[in-house]
Amino acid sequence: MLDLINVSYDTQIPNNVGLSQDKKVLKALEKWHPGYINWWNDLIPDDFQKSLVYLRTAVSVDPKGWAKFDYVKMPEYRWGILLAPEVEDRRIPFGEHAGEKAWQEIPGEYRSMLRRLVVIQGDTEPASVEQQRFLGLTAPSLYDLRNLFQVNVEEGRHLWAMVYLLQKYFGRDGREEADDLLRRNSGSEEAPRMLGAFNEETPDWLSFFMFTYFTDRDGRMQLESLAQSGFDPLSRTCRFMLTEEAHHMFVGETGVGRVIQATVDAMQKAGITDPYDINKIRDLGVIDLPTMQKKLNLHYTLSLDLFGGEVSTNAANAFNAGIKGRFQELKIDDDHKLHGATYPVSQVVNGVIQKVDAPALTAVNMRLRDDYVKDAAGGVGRWNRALKKAGVEFQFEMPHEAFNRQIGAFAGVPADPSGEIISQEAWDAKRNEWLPTKEDGAFIQSLMQPCYEPGQYASWISAPKVGIDNKPGDFEYVQLHMA
Ligand SMILES: [Fe+2]
Ligand SMILES: [Fe+2]
Secondary structure, eight states: OOOSSBOBOSSSSOBSSOGGGOHHHHHHHHHHHHHHHHHHHHHSOHHHHHSEEEEEEEOBOOTTSOEEEEEEEGGGOOOOBOOOOOOTTOBOOSSTTTTSBOBSSOOGGGHHHHHHHHHHHHHHHHHHHHHTTTGGGGOSOHHHHHHHHHHHHHHHHHHHHHHHHHHHHSHHHHHHHHHHHHHOOTTOSSSOOSSGGGGSOOOSHHHHHHIIIIIHHHHHHHHHHHHTOSBHHHHHHHHHHHHHHHHHHHHHHHHHHHHHHHHHHHHHHHTOOOTTOHHHHHHTTSOOHHHHHHHHHHHHHHHHHTTOOSSOHHHHHHHHTTSSOOTTGGGOOSOSSOTTOEEEEEEEETTEEEEEEEEGGGGHHHHHHHHHHHHHHHHHHHHHHHHHHTTOOOOOOOOOTTTTOSSSTTTTOOBOTTSOBOOHHHHHHHHHHHSOOHHHHHHHHHHOOOOOSTTOOOTTSOOOSSOGGGOOTTOOSEEOOOO
16 A cells, blocks of 8 residues: 655655656656756756755655754755645535546646646746845855755755646646746746746845745745645645745745844944934945835735736636635635626726726636735734834835736736826836835845854844754754855
């Protein structure tokens, strides 16, 4: 009997899907593996490849004890294929097949739809590693360096997860798609990644923390909706990915929180009470709060774009088919088919932003985005409470959904962060107050000096409250190999 909880390390590729008995897929994956290792080796700067990093590796998919921590050289990390345990007699939770037995094989009629979704999800995973590839060179601490690499190896594993689905269930075109996932490259002219936000640079650590907070959270919402899928292998794959994703959200939220803390501490020490006294604050070697707000505006709005159009027939088809559900589908109290139901969608009507009732089926993207906004507000609220507690008169705000959008109903609409539509000239004149400027970027860049002493942190970020795996403050999370 196959052990589907504990991860088997008997093949080159750790897995809990019985790969050693599935010769065809094992062969296809082994063929793909060298290309993946080349991609990794070309990507991450060499000194880091040789360093020992204190990483967690999944050894089980049991939620109560799935990871072990140890020093590992990243190219030797055991990227594996891990699916959450099968739920007995699982049923398709929504759409026109609601209540039928979940599919273990791909229904022919939904093959291309499923392939598209798996490829898009798969494309984002290596893209984020590409975006973050040089950050290690300017890490503010060994703790942060380790967290960056943990996120990177897990995004690499998520690529493996999608590649497994492609190779196991989609035959030849699946293998071609798997190769293309290594061929496209973030920011490339000829072969860019599929989604806009994944072709943007992650030039500094504040961007990294904002990215993991806002953009990884989009990823989380997409995984949540795919975890509902009637195609059971996809559902199980995404459910396990979500376990890992929680750490990425943590890195983002605590990362931004620690940058705020360092700023607040420095301001208080210097006796500065006005958060807009930007030059004086910057002279302290910390990032002023208004600049952080601009970074928030940018990353948040780029992430909203990832949800696609508010009204979408593609999304309706995927829901109807039972392929991609809603956030926490099983907890929603309705017929899960959405016949005749409506959902409020924001639109520009005669120059004014209004909510208009749309068929709920075509509005599932909008609904997922609304769930995302609520979820993202949680951490922002915690940052604000910390500011209040410190007595600093500044609160972060999430801009209106119409601000700075490239996709959907508000694409090209010059709305200010409060959601008021203004003239394009007025918008352009204010742009530098709302979004990071070149000068802001250059200032942040000037702070990005590596700090590799165990237990030490760069001036612009405070120490974490607790260590990873309960390690003490001066723990050497990365044993650097310096050429
Ligand atoms: Fe991921
Ligand atoms: Fe992630």
